[in-house]
Amino acid sequence: MKRIKPFGLNFIKTISLKKGNLNYLIKNVVFFILFLGICFLEIPKILPKIFGQSFDSASYHIDWGNFNMTSGKKTSANYQLTDTVGQNAPGKFTAAGYTVKAGFQYIYDTLEKFSFSINDVSIDFGSLTPNIGSTQSNTITITTPSGHGYQIMAIANKPLSTISSSTIPDTNCDTTCSISSSGVWTSSSKYGFGFNAIGINSSGVATNIGTSSYFTNSTYYRPFAASSRIESPQTIMSEDTPVKNHSARITYKINISTNQPSGDYENLINLIAVPKY
Amino acid sequence: MFNLSLTPPQVEFVLKPGVTLTQAYQVTNESDQSLTLNTQVLPFLPSGDNGSVTYNNLISNPNINFSLNNADLKLGQPFTLQPQETRQLVLKINASSQTSQADYYATLFVYQSPDKSANGTTISQTSGQIGSHILLSVSDTENPKTEGVIHKFSLTPKIKDVFFTPIKFSGQIQNNSNYFFKTAGKITISKNQQVIKELKLDSQNILANYYRQFSCDNQQVCTLSPPLWPGKYTATLEFDSSLNIPSSSASFIVMPISPLILIGTIILISYLISRISKFFPKNKSDQTSES
Numbered sequence: 242m243k244r245i246k247p248f249g250l251n252f253i254k255t256i257s258l259k260k261g262n263l264n265y266l267i268k269n270v271v272f273f274i275l276f277l278g279i280c281f282l283e284i285p286k287i288l289p290k291i292f293g294q295s296f297d298s299a300s301y302h303i304d305w306g307n308f309n310m311t312s313g314k315k316t317s318a319n320y321q322l323t324d325t326v327g328q329n330a331p332g333k334f335t336a337a338g339y340t341v342k343a344g345f346q347y348i349y350d351t352l353e354k355f356s357f358s359i360n361d362v363s364i365d366f367g368s369l370t371p372n373i374g375s376t377q378s379n380t381i382t383i384t385t386p387s388g389h390g391y392q393i394m395a396i397a398n399k400p401l402s403t404i405s406s407s408t409i410p411d412t413n414c415d416t417t418c419s420i421s422s423s424g425v426w427t428s429s430s431k432y433g434f435g436f437n438a439i440g441i442n443s444s445g446v447a448t449n450i451g452t453s454s455y456f457t458n459s460t461y462y463r464p465f466a467a468s469s470r471i472e473s474p475q476t477i478m479s480e481d482t483p484v485k486n487h488s489a490r491i492t493y494k495i496n497i498s499t500n501q502p503s504g505d506y507e508n509l510i511n512l513i514a515v516p517k518y
Numbered sequence: 519m520f521n522l523s524l525t526p527p528q529v530e531f532v533l534k535p536g537v538t539l540t541q542a543y544q545v546t547n548e549s550d551q552s553l554t555l556n557t558q559v560l561p562f563l564p565s566g567d568n569g570s571v572t573y574n575n576l577i578s579n580p581n582i583n584f585s586l587n588n589a590d591l592k593l594g595q596p597f598t599l600q601p602q603e604t605r606q607l608v609l610k611i612n613a614s615s616q617t618s619q620a621d622y623y624a625t626l627f628v629y630q631s632p633d634k635s636a637n638g639t640t641i642s643q644t645s646g647q648i649g650s651h652i653l654l655s656v657s658d659t660e661n662p663k664t665e666g667v668i669h670k671f672s673l674t675p676k677i678k679d680v681f682f683t684p685i686k687f688s689g690q691i692q693n694n695s696n697y698f699f700k701t702a703g704k705i706t707i708s709k710n711q712q713v714i715k716e717l718k719l720d721s722q723n724i725l726a727n728y729y730r731q732f733s734c735d736n737q738q739v740c741t742l743s744p745p746l747w748p749g750k751y752t753a754t755l756e757f758d759s760s761l762n763i764p765s766s767s768a769s770f771i772v773m774p775i776s777p778l779i780l781i782g783t784i785i786l787i788s789y790l791i792s793r794i795s796k797f798f799p800k801n802k803s804d805q806t807s808e809s
Contacts, residue, residue, distance in 0.1 A: 338537030340660050341530070356548055357648045358521035362630070364642040379644065386527060389569045389722065401640065409640075473574045481568050481738055493642055506640040509632050515625055515649040516527040517569030518723050 353485060357393075357514035358382045364493050364510075372429050374496040380441070381478075381512060382488045389517040390481040393489075394474035396511050397465035401434045401495070403504035409434045409495060411464030420475050423461040429496065435462035437492045438477045445490070451478045452489050462494060465510060474513055481517065520630050520646035521549035528651040530698075530723075535656055536615035540587050543607045543650060545628050547599035554631040556596050557607065559584040561624045562651070567690055567731040569722070571625070571651070581617040582654070584624070585610045596631050609652075617656045620696040621726040625649040653723065655697045662697040665762035669729060671755050673768050679775040680745050687717070687740040687753060690731055691763065693724040700724075701732060703757035705740055709749050715742060719757075746772045 361379040369375055385391045401409040411420075412433030418424030426435060439459050440450035447459060455477050456463075466472035478489050491512075525544045533539060547553050561579070565572040586593050587608035599605055609626055629647035655662055671689035678685065687705055701724060705717040718735045732755075734740035742753075749772055756765035 338534035339539045340532045354523040354525050354546070355527035355648070355650070356521065356523035357646055358519075358548065359644055359646045360519060362520055362632075362644045362646070364644060366640040366642075369640055377642075388527060389720075392570050394573075397642075401642065471575055473572055476570065479570060481733070495640065508642055510642050510644045511629070511647055512644055513627075513629075513647040513649065515571060516651060518528060518564070518571065518623075518651050518653065518725065 353384050353386045353483070355386055355391075355514075355516055356384045357512075359512060366493075366495055369495060369497050369501075371497050371499040371501065374429060374494055376492050376494045378490050378492040380488050380490050381514075382486055383478075383514055384485050384487075385483045385516060387483050390483065391479060392476055392515050392517060393478040394513040394515075395436070395465060395477045396472070396474040396513070397467045398509040398511070399467050399469040401506040401508050403502070403506055405504065407502040407504055407506075409497060409501065409506055411435065412462055412494070412496075414462055418461075418463045420464055420466040420472060423456050423463040425460050426462040426494065427460055432496050432498045432501075433464065434493075434495050435464045436494065437462050438489045439492070440478070440487070440489045443486070443488070447490070451480045451484075451487055454479070459492065474511070479517075519549045519551055520553065520644075522546070522553070522555070522628060522630075522646060522648050523548055524626075524628055524648045524650050526650060528653070530653040531611070532655045532657055532660055532662065533611070533613050534658060535613050535617045535619065538610060538612040541609045541611065541652075543609060543626065544604055545599070545607055546604040547601060550601045552598055552600050554596055554598050555628055556631050557586065557591075557593050558627050558629070559593065559609075559624050559652075560627060561622070563623070564725045564728045564730075567729055569730065571623075573625075578624070579617070579622055581614045582622050582624075582656075583610075583612040583614070584626075585612075611652070611654065613654070613656045619657050619662075620655075621698055622654045622656065623725065624652045624654070626652060653698055653725075657697065661760075662695070663762070664693065664695040664697050664699040666691055666693045666695070666699070666724065666757075668692075668755055668763060668766040671766040671768055673753055673770055675770070677771045677773060678744075678746075680748055680772055681776050682744060684744060685742040685753075685770060687734075687742070687755075687768075688731065689755065689766070690729045691722075691724050691757075692729040693726055696726050698723050698725045699761055701757065702761065703755065703763075705734070706754045706756065707742055707751055708754070709747070709751045714746075714751065717742065748772050748774050 359379055359381050364377045364379060366375050366377055381393065383391050383393065400411055410433045412418065412426055412435035413431065414424030414426040414435070415428045415431055416424055418426070418435070423437070437456050437459055438452045439447045439456060440452045442448050449458070466475045480487065523546045529541050531539060545555070560573055561576040562571040562573055563576065564570070584593060587610040591597055591607070597605070627647055627649045630645040632643045632645050669690040669692050671687070673685050673687045675683060675685070691701060693699065701719050701722045703719045705719070706713055707715045707717070717740050720733045720735050722730055722732065724730050732740070750769060751772060752767055752769050754765055754767045757763040
């Protein structure tokens with residue numbers, strides 16, 4: 242394979258090899274100077290021109306001291322690049338009065354967006370039978386960019402209730418549980434409304450990833466916090482590292498007694514996803 | 519179905535009192551059906567020692583004003599996103615000139631408006647809500663002074679074998695100032711005044727007058743893996759000098775426990791073999807000569 246050497250090296254080598262041959266040396270020097278001249282004259286014409294930005298009207302002429310040329314996320318099959326070219330230089334705090342501590346790149350720091358999904362937002366229990374626990378479930382999925390993980394919280398607007406204010410009470414589980422601690426709830430003689438959250442893999446198999454701190458296993462339940470009682474949302478799933486498509490199955494359970502008044506019971510449950518700061 | 523993304527997930531500003539800034543967010547409906555959405559900004563408090571937050575029905579600071587700068591949308595006004603549609607929300611943040619110089623933390627929420635009610639059944643309607651944190655420092659200076667201390671810096675085990683069981687470091691960083699800062703530091707493990715290894719700390723936000731468990735780059739728990747030569751080691755946790763956090767140290771001893779056990783076992787087995795061999799008859803040649 243023939244190796245192409247840089248022009249400069251060839252020239253130096255030529256000088257050393259042809260030492261004493263003045264004509265040959267002059268010819269090379271002249272050619273080299275011509276080559277440099279062409280480079281200086283022609284290259285600026287090939288490169289894109291850079292201008293300062295200004296806006297004109299009949300009354301105004303606005304000069305921009307700085308103008309962002311490009312910024313954002315560039316991707317190809319093999320690479321990703323985030324850049325900010327032309328961002329205002331540091332040291333403008335006194336004039337502008339604010340600064341972005343995190344920098345633009347934080348916005349694009351991975352390919353992943355911060356996203357949250359619920360596969361079914363309508364949990365319809367249909368008609369309930371006393372002393373037989375009824376369950377329904379949906380799946381939540383979260384993806385976080387780089388940072389420090391996520392936190393998913395839950396809160397209901399009110400206990401399950403009818404328009405005439407009959408209420409299905411919050412579960413107390415088999416022995417005890419609360420909005421911030423779960424307990425086993427398997428007894429058919431323990432009435433109420435509660436939920437369980439269990440981390441699952443992409444095949445739907447329980448892994449308890451992200452939920453093990455809140456629910457030991459799928460027999461553990463707790464009632465929802467309720468904004469009608471001026472309670473704050475309670476964490477039901479969290480992780481401290483960035484994740485991609487981590488899911489949990491939320492199981493909602495109702496068990497009513499024979500004394501439960503008939504009616505259309507409803508409430509609104511809010512599932513809230515935020516990043517860890 | 520609810521499937522929403524919000525970018526950026528967090529923004530951090532230093533703002534002078536009396537100044538207004540804007541921040542653009544991209545909200546995308548990642549689902550295959552249109553979503554009716556709404557927006558709100560709620561203040562939060564840090565919770566626990568791992569970056570979690572809590573919303574305890576806090577009252578917003580009246581001197582910090584949040585609004586949307588979009589021409590056709592206000593904060594709290596419903597809007598619809600078609601499947602796969604992205605919309606830019608431009609949040610305007612204004613700190614009045616009366617704002618006390620300190621940190622203010624809030625979350626911009628985009629949430630789903632419920633659109634179904636019970637009709638002859640018992641129904642729980644769920645709605646999704648996704649938030650992006652805003653860490654706001656109101657200060658006259660670009661780099662507000664911060665200071666902190668290291669709490670409970672410890673390591674386990676304190677005596678360990680040359681092989682097996684890694685050393686795990688834990689502790690909390692307490693921020694004693696009114697402004698949040700990002701951790702920048704390292705754990706230096708040294709022996710006889712010589713640095714054996716450095717573990718770089720993960721860059722974490724420590725909120726004002728609050729604490730957080732530290733972690734290491736690419737490790738949730740800072741860990742030093744074996745093998746290590748026997749001796750006394752010192753681990754020093756130190757931070758960038760601009761953070762004004764005094765360093766803290768802890769020691770551990772590495773002993774050749776497993777090699778000693780191995781050698782002891784070999785000696786014991788040899789001793790037992792020599793003892794047992796005394797109970798065996800003499801060698802065959804002796805037996806043959808005797809016969």
